[in-house]
Amino acid sequence: MSCERATAETLKQSGQRLTPQRLMILSAIRHAGGHMSAAQIMEQVKESYAYIDVSTVYRTLGVLKRMHLVSETDMGLGEYRYEWVERMRHHHLICRDCDNVSLLDDSFLTGLAADILDDHGFRADIDHFAIFGLCEECQRSADTSGGKANGKAKGKEGA
Amino acid sequence: MSCERATAETLKQSGQRLTPQRLMILSAIRHAGGHMSAAQIMEQVKESYAYIDVSTVYRTLGVLKRMHLVSETDMGLGEYRYEWVERMRHHHLICRDCDNVSLLDDSFLTGLAADILDDHGFRADIDHFAIFGLCEECQRSADTSGGKANGKAKGKEGA
DNA sequence: CTTCCTCCTGCAAACAGTTGCAGCTACAAT
DNA sequence: ATTGTAGCTGCAACTGTTTGCAGGAGGAAG
Numbered sequence: 001m002s003c004e005r006a007t008a009e010t011l012k013q014s015g016q017r018l019t020p021q022r023l024m025i026l027s028a029i030r031h032a033g034g035h036m037s038a039a040q041i042m043e044q045v046k047e048s049y050a051y052i053d054v055s056t057v058y059r060t061l062g063v064l065k066r067m068h069l070v071s072e073t074d075m076g077l078g079e080y081r082y083e084w085v086e087r088m089r090h091h092h093l094i095c096r097d098c099d100n101v102s103l104l105d106d107s108f109l110t111g112l113a114a115d116i117l118d119d120h121g122f123r124a125d126i127d128h129f130a131i132f133g134l135c136e137e138c139q140r141s142a143d144t145s146g147g148k149a150n151g152k153a154k155g156k157e158g159a
Numbered sequence: 160m161s162c163e164r165a166t167a168e169t170l171k172q173s174g175q176r177l178t179p180q181r182l183m184i185l186s187a188i189r190h191a192g193g194h195m196s197a198a199q200i201m202e203q204v205k206e207s208y209a210y211i212d213v214s215t216v217y218r219t220l221g222v223l224k225r226m227h228l229v230s231e232t233d234m235g236l237g238e239y240r241y242e243w244v245e246r247m248r249h250h251h252l253i254c255r256d257c258d259n260v261s262l263l264d265d266s267f268l269t270g271l272a273a274d275i276l277d278d279h280g281f282r283a284d285i286d287h288f289a290i291f292g293l294c295e296e297c298q299r300s301a302d303t304s305g306g307k308a309n310g311k312a313k314g315k316e317g318a
Numbered sequence: 319c320t321t322c323c324t325c326c327t328g329c330a331a332a333c334a335g336t337t338g339c340a341g342c343t344a345c346a347a348t
Numbered sequence: 349a350t351t352g353t354a355g356c357t358g359c360a361a362c363t364g365t366t367t368g369c370a371g372g373a374g375g376a377a378g
Binding site for chain 2: 074095108121123125132133134135
Binding site for chain 1: 328329
């Protein structure tokens with residue numbers, strides 16, 4: 001758990017306490033190789049401490065989220081996904097028909113964040129976006145099967 | 160209800176049915192002057208039909224969402240907000256400290272959607288974004304109180 | 319080491335949203 | 349007008365997340 005020392009310091013400095021439960025939750029997220037659901041975090045922590053409560057997990061995630069140590073993303077799965085933010089920044093394109101998830105490089109969003117900062121003075125949190133839409137293949141299927149049914153949607157979404 | 164005729168046509172052409180419940184839900188959303196929660200829609204519909212069920216409201220919203228007639232947005236209030244999309248397209252900047260909500264013109268996001276379409280062939284649904292971050296004033300307060308500034312983001316989207 | 323204050327925990331109940339099911343209905347075809 | 353059927357409805361049960369509360373523990377100060 002020595003690798004959590006910096007995090008522990010960050011927590012303490014903002015008036016938060018370092019409890020065994022929090023350490024276990026922290027450790028579970030850090031050592032996972034990617035996104036996790038709250039249930040997966042629970043499961044992992046339960047291996048060392050069976051009495052952990054869901055509300056503790058969510059409350060801890062709330063704290064870590066507020067401190068921007070962990071990102072929370074709705075990937076359309078009916079549950080949030082949590083990830084340690086220190087790993088490389090990336091985003092996701094999620095097809096609403098076939099549910100395929102692909103990666104989107106952060107460079108696509110840096111421009112947006114810069115524009116918003118310039119024009120509105122607003123510093124956007126863009127760590128982990130999930131953007132829904134239609135992948136290339138599903139666009140083709142929609143065009144052939146739907147006829148001109150959704151003529152309106154055929155028009156441009158963003159362009 | 161004559162103003163719903165085009166919508167009715169759209170629904171029918173995609174194999175959906177036009178039921179009284181759907182008409183009432185449709186009407187409630189169209190005649191509201193902005194975002195509504197599912198509960199508010201329920202309440203409104205109940206004035207003319209007391210037996211409407213939550214699941215019917217959500218299922219109908221799901222259909223309308225999928226057809227891009229209505230947008231669904233997580234504005235950080237613990238419940239989704241729904242809005243008729245034919246009104247001018249717009250997005251929101253939401254400050255995570257002071258909860259202030261400001262408008263963001265659609266032009267900021269058209270470029271992003273175009274870039275994604277060009278490079279990934281993916282047609283992003285960007286009907287109604289809520290972008291979280293820090294407003295100008297709260298950035299200043301954070302800077303003076305010695306905050307470290309990093310971001311976490313939540314991507315949520317209306318289909 | 320003790321005291322004290324604040325923050326944290328587990329529990330239970332509440333809340334927003336989803337799902338499986340059996341029966342009903344819109345609506346196209348006849 | 350009648351029929352057939354895909355799709356819709358209300359109900360109830362369920363999932364994921366949040367909240368109020370009373371007791372418990374971290375950790376700074378003495």
